[in-house]
Amino acid sequence: MKNKNSSYLSYRFLDAALVILAFVILLIFILAFISITLGRYFFLLALVFSLFLAILYFCYRFVYLPYKETSKVFRLFAKGYTLQGIYELRYPFSPEIEDAIKKIKDFINTNEFMSTTKRQAQYLALQNQINPHFLYNSLEGIRGEAISAGLNNVAEITEALATFFRYTISNVEKLVTVEDELGNIENYYTIQQYRFGDRLNLNIEYDSEDKAQILRYRLPKLTLQPIVENAIFHGIERKMGSGHVLIKIETTPKRLIITVSDDGLGIEEDMLKELNDKLNTQSFESVKPDSDKKTGIGIINVNNRIKLLFGEEYGIYIYSTVNVGTDVEITLPLITNEGGNIK
Amino acid sequence: MREEIFRLERVTQIVGGVTLLDDLNLHIFKGEIMGLVCINAHGKEALVKLLCQNVPIHYGRVYFQETLVNNYEHSSMSMNKVSVIEKQSSLVEDLTVSDNIFIMRRGFKKYLINRKILNEQFEKIAEELDIDIDGSQMVSNLSFFEKCVVELLKAVITDAKLIVIRDISNFISATDIFKIHDLIRHFSKLGISFLYICNHHEEAFKICDRISLMENGKILKILNKKEFKDEMITPYTLDFSIKESSAIHKISRNGILKFTDVSTENIKDMSFTIEKGECVVFLDMNNTILTDIVRLMLNEIKPLKGRILLDGFECTDKRFNLKKRVCFIQENPIQTMLFKGMSYIDNLCFLLGKKYPDIWLNNNIKKSIIQEYGPLIGEDIYANDITRIAPLSLYNLIYYRVHLYHPDIVFCMQPFSGADMYLRHHIIELINQLRKKKITVVILSVNLSDTLTVADRLMLIERGQLRKEYRSEEFHFFRANQ
Numbered sequence: 001m002k003n004k005n006s007s008y009l010s011y012r013f014l015d016a017a018l019v020i021l022a023f024v025i026l027l028i029f030i031l032a033f034i035s036i037t038l039g040r041y042f043f044l045l046a047l048v049f050s051l052f053l054a055i056l057y058f059c060y061r062f063v064y065l066p067y068k069e070t071s072k073v074f075r076l077f078a079k080g081y082t083l084q085g086i087y088e089l090r091y092p093f094s095p096e097i098e099d100a101i102k103k104i105k106d107f108i109n110t111n112e113f114m115s116t117t118k119r120q121a122q123y124l125a126l127q128n129q130i131n132p133h134f135l136y137n138s139l140e141g142i143r144g145e146a147i148s149a150g151l152n153n154v155a156e157i158t159e160a161l162a163t164f165f166r167y168t169i170s171n172v173e174k175l176v177t178v179e180d181e182l183g184n185i186e187n188y189y190t191i192q193q194y195r196f197g198d199r200l201n202l203n204i205e206y207d208s209e210d211k212a213q214i215l216r217y218r219l220p221k222l223t224l225q226p227i228v229e230n231a232i233f234h235g236i237e238r239k240m241g242s243g244h245v246l247i248k249i250e251t252t253p254k255r256l257i258i259t260v261s262d263d264g265l266g267i268e269e270d271m272l273k274e275l276n277d278k279l280n281t282q283s284f285e286s287v288k289p290d291s292d293k294k295t296g297i298g299i300i301n302v303n304n305r306i307k308l309l310f311g312e313e314y315g316i317y318i319y320s321t322v323n324v325g326t327d328v329e330i331t332l333p334l335i336t337n338e339g340g341n342i343k
Numbered sequence: 344m345r346e347e348i349f350r351l352e353r354v355t356q357i358v359g360g361v362t363l364l365d366d367l368n369l370h371i372f373k374g375e376i377m378g379l380v381c382i383n384a385h386g387k388e389a390l391v392k393l394l395c396q397n398v399p400i401h402y403g404r405v406y407f408q409e410t411l412v413n414n415y416e417h418s419s420m421s422m423n424k425v426s427v428i429e430k431q432s433s434l435v436e437d438l439t440v441s442d443n444i445f446i447m448r449r450g451f452k453k454y455l456i457n458r459k460i461l462n463e464q465f466e467k468i469a470e471e472l473d474i475d476i477d478g479s480q481m482v483s484n485l486s487f488f489e490k491c492v493v494e495l496l497k498a499v500i501t502d503a504k505l506i507v508i509r510d511i512s513n514f515i516s517a518t519d520i521f522k523i524h525d526l527i528r529h530f531s532k533l534g535i536s537f538l539y540i541c542n543h544h545e546e547a548f549k550i551c552d553r554i555s556l557m558e559n560g561k562i563l564k565i566l567n568k569k570e571f572k573d574e575m576i577t578p579y580t581l582d583f584s585i586k587e588s589s590a591i592h593k594i595s596r597n598g599i600l601k602f603t604d605v606s607t608e609n610i611k612d613m614s615f616t617i618e619k620g621e622c623v624v625f626l627d628m629n630n631t632i633l634t635d636i637v638r639l640m641l642n643e644i645k646p647l648k649g650r651i652l653l654d655g656f657e658c659t660d661k662r663f664n665l666k667k668r669v670c671f672i673q674e675n676p677i678q679t680m681l682f683k684g685m686s687y688i689d690n691l692c693f694l695l696g697k698k699y700p701d702i703w704l705n706n707n708i709k710k711s712i713i714q715e716y717g718p719l720i721g722e723d724i725y726a727n728d729i730t731r732i733a734p735l736s737l738y739n740l741i742y743y744r745v746h747l748y749h750p751d752i753v754f755c756m757q758p759f760s761g762a763d764m765y766l767r768h769h770i771i772e773l774i775n776q777l778r779k780k781k782i783t784v785v786i787l788s789v790n791l792s793d794t795l796t797v798a799d800r801l802m803l804i805e806r807g808q809l810r811k812e813y814r815s816e817e818f819h820f821f822r823a824n825q
Contacts, residue, residue, distance in 0.1 A: 073416055081402055085416060210344065252347045254409055276366060280353055313352065313404060317368055319564055324578045327565070
């Protein structure tokens with residue numbers, strides 16, 4: 001329940017300021033009255049009045065405007081638009097509040113760490129059950145059998161599957177090169193082609209002549225695969241006829257922009273708005289185990305990872321129109337070394 | 344690697360409770376011609392303003408030349424190096440071209456100005472770019488096209504990094520547009536970026552490298568050059584194929600309007616016949632004769648030679664009351680043709696007052712008009728203050744006013760100028776309403792816009808002469824040649 005306005009200190013300060021202001025104006029009026037009556041002290045009156053205006057301007061410029069800016073950041077934080085904003089306030093309310101925010105940041109990070117550790121533990125347990133080496137060896141075995149039986153198709157899909165699992169399971173926290181990530185996507189496409197056949201087409205475009213340089217830039221591992229998976233399963237799978245997935249890579253001096261486009265069914269307007277809102281307001285809904293809505297969780301996870309790693313100015317935005325297709329735009333910092341730019 | 348000149352990231356701008364820009368993303372590369380096709384006009388003005396100046400935003404970030412210049416936390420109100428070229432020229436009319444380009448700019452500090460040097464400098468640039476404008480000429484004597492070229496040069500000289508070209512096809516003829524496009528391409532190759540705002544994707548296809556589609560202050564789709572196809576745009580546009588072409592009523596063999604070898608200062612030996620109920624488009628490729636046609640029909644000028652017959656009567660004959668039989672709908676009519684102090688119904692009856700002066704005293708006539716037009720116009724017909732009415736309804740007022748007056752012929756000056764897609768669609772419906780009432784519609788235009796969706800015939804005018812005539816079944820030939 002919200003408190004009454006009078007219980008907020010900011011309102012009390014404002015009231016006090018208004019009372020002082022009214023008192024000063026009254027004093028100036030009295031001074032003006034005395035000056036006019038006596039016909040003297042006009043210079044003093046002008047001086048006091050100028051001083052008053054200067055103080056008013058000073059308060060507006062250096063107190064009111066910064067106050068407005070800070071309270072706007074808090075308002076946007078409360079609505080979920082920004083998280084980083086309150087850590088980087090230009091004008092904190094007081095040293096105590098600044099310290100309190102720092103403490104909250106630590107709490108959030110600890111919580112994050114704990115939940116990551118928990119997920120890590122679950123993942124390790126799962127990994128132990130699967131035992132990657134056991135999985136790779138088994139798949140290699142199947143592949144060998146398939147080759148000796150002359151079943152080349154089975155051999156190829158088994159190889160693709162083994163490579164895909166090896167890439168997906170190992171060192172998820174790493175930054176990988178665009179080349180590795182695209183290699184994984186091509187592998188994933190090979191696997192999906194066994195199911196979709198000619199219905200599914202994948203193209204990769206580079207918006208620059210310097211393709212070799214682009215391939216060396218780095219991005220978080222498994223950034224593209226969940227998005228391509230969404231494009232195939234939510235866009236193209238339910239569509240009549242063939243579908244196309246296009247990955248376009250552009251670079252600017254500071255950014256790596258990857259757009260994954262499909263000509264599938266597209267997303268309804270309301271759903272798109274909801275999804276883009278979630279991508280903008282840092283939500284941890286995707287990590288809640290009891291979350292009902294599963295749509296776009298892969299994309300939200302990728303977005304959260306990008307924002308946590310590189311900051312709020314990076315992330316994902318979706319353009320989509322029903323029966324036309326979807327464009328997922330991923331904006332990342334331009335990183336050449338493995339550990340670069342991580343916050 | 345391409346340098347980004349502008350980057351708007353998730354920009355939301357709310358003014359007076361209205362969301363003008365909604366989660367808008369837009370990035371423009373150096374030397375790129377980015378198109379902006381607005382499905383409706385919502386947010387267009389706010390976007391242009393935001394590009395020019397770092398005004399407060401509710402949320403988002405704006406980067407100019409890779410530097411953060413505006414964000415939701417702090418807006419400095421500083422200006423960006425952006426120039427806007429639009430119909431409302433920013434040039435000083437009473438100064439010369441070279442004064443406007445070289446002197447009227449920020450940072451110019453010389454006290455003694457040598458006009459000769461400035462003119463020579465301008466001549467050099469003009470020669471390089473093959474521009475036929477005299478630097479010592481007053482801006483007030485220039486045509487819209489020439490002003491546009493001067494503004495473009497001024498923007499380049501003032502080191503603008505982004506030039507916003509806004510709806511220029513509304514006021515520049517088709518031939519001149521090509522020249523402007525050539526200049527835009529030339530400067531884009533030199534690294535200047537352009538944001539080309541227009542209402543028609545066909546226009547944007549010809550010049551842009553990429554196109555953003557905007558509706559309600561939100562970018563719906565970004566099209567790359569490979570996607571410049573009509574079918575890519577169709578899902579975002581309204582269906583304009585609602586033509587009702589049954590309205591041609593060839594009652595008079597001489598036609599309702601007949602020009603025989605008419606010449607004026609700008610028109611050269613023009614002959615044509617327009618039938619009753621027909622809709623004819625005059626496309627003036629050089630923007631030279633439209634004013635003369637209007638002045639001839641208003642009897643403000645007489646033809647140097649030739650005859651003009653309206654329904655068989657000589658228009659120049661003083662006994663013939665031409666003004667009662669002809670109506671005009673001007674360009675941007677809601678700005679120029681309405682009386683803001685009058686109620687909706689009084690505005691609607693305004694023309695009818697010419698035929699029946701008693702209408703202002705007889706409320707019964709007004710009541711019967713309300714009864715007839717109420718179902719077409721809706722509740723707005725009862726409005727006393729028309730300044731609070733939506734533009735769509737004001738267009739109803741303009742066109743139904745003519746509908747009610749029932750002239751023989753109505754001349755529409757650039758009816759689709761500045762109108763967004765919804766409004767253009769609505770104007771087409773309104774023109775069809777006029778045609779249903781057997782009113783002949785003549786559309787005078789310098790660009791094609793959506794005129795062919797209502798037209799029965801297209802008259803192509805070049806350098807004051809009727810160059811070619813296309814019937815509706817031949818329109819595809821014309822489109823193919825465009």
